Amino acid sequence: RPICPPGPRKHWLYGNLFDMPYSVNWQRLLDWNEQFGDMVYLTAFGHSVIVLNTPKAIKDLLVKRARNYSNRPHTVMAYELFDMKKSMVLADYDDKYRELRKLTQQAFGPEASKKYEGVQLDIIRRFLQGLQKDPQGFRTHTRLLVSRFILAVTYGLDAETADSEFIAGAELTLQVLTKATLPGAYLVDLLPSLRYLPTWFPFASFHDVGARGRKLVYDHRSRPFEYVRQQMADGVASPSFVSDLLSDSYMSKFQSVDAAQWAEYIKWAAGDMFGAGVETSFSTTLIFFLAMALHPGAQAKAQAEIDLVTGGHKLVTLSDRPNMPYFKALLQEVARWQVVVPTGVFRRSDNDDVYNGYHIPANTIVLPSIWALSQSVEDPGRFNPERFLDDSNSPNPYEYIYGFGKRICPGRYLADNFIFLVTANILAFFNVSQPSGPLDDGLKLPSNVSFTPTMVSCPEPFACNIRPRTSEHAEEIAAMIA
């Protein structure tokens, strides 16, 4: 029988428990990559994890052998106790998932995504005004921006409704879910047999956490969904993921279940979008601010290009995009320079497998190291948009930052348009630079920022100066919304 792939030395009692890459240790990932190559294998208490470090290994397993590697890990807390097996992000790769996923890809596909440009620009105008009034609060404004964006495309909520009723609840659910989906965050996930302990048993407090989490998830998936249903019944619903998928043209495409069941699937899929879309888009926008504060030369080049294309005094729109090759390269470099989902979203192998002569046991957690791919260019630490000006030079980050194969991010076209519109309009109207005065408590200099070691990795709080480019720009921003 073939042996498992190589990996760090195992302790006689707890194996690789403390090596498990559930939080991102950049240096360790780099060392493993150099030491073990394509695949790194870790094991503890009967759980195994494989980190895939090369495009070839990722493609061979996650794409070519998709049938075996398209499920997610079943954590006791999130998957079972919170009932997240109903969600799209954690659902098993079965017929129901495939059908729902196909329709989601249509609803958020390249063509369909364009219809959200108007609502995205509305939200961006408010964001630019927020930045002008309170530039130091750029992190808070960015969070509000991306939350409004996701609630607008998922449920068609306008900014006022989203702010007043739904964002706080969605944020709270996201916090609780983020912890629960991390394999091993709760003892019950390391020792799943604990879940059979009765609720009154000491150490069984995870039952309470599970029951509270389940209620929270159910509430915050139902409320915005029911709101849209009511709006549809009243004939006033804006276009959105939910109103599209509940419409007759989509309903008729879904073969295997009745209307009530279909509505339940859509409710759960819609509830996933906040968790999947907010943190990723938030982090990407912050990384953009960081890159611009640190690289004034790249910023000036991008602004010169924007001015040439738009005349310098109007909102950048998607139609401007084909004429902005430098900005395209700059966004590719932002995406590569600091990837936001460094270890991918975990997968699970269904059956035993053999790859390159190595045994991969069934139920292994599989991590495609998006970070390793981002580092496989010349001088990876250097922020250098020029590397993407000649398309053939470096692998295109959009081929890995959104994941792989059957579970590749279905929000990628929406996210891509949105990130373009947000970042191009920041530079159209503002200069971003290093802070000049003393720093507020808890803030770092852009040159000194570290990134959270979480599945979606985000820059820690940092300071930067954000000022309208000229007094004319300042007036234009102020006039964007009366």
Ligand code: HEM
């Ligand atoms: C810059 C922004 C984004 C990045 C970098 C990103 C990245 C990713 C990655 C790496 C995955 C895992 C794919 C895999 O398993 O191979 C994923 C999954 C997913 N993303 Fe995104 N994403 C972004 C924005 C969004 C947005 C805006 C939405 C929704 C509107 C979204 C919805 C989803 C969903 C639902 C999944 C789960 C798909 C499944 O399991 O079938 N993402 N994303």
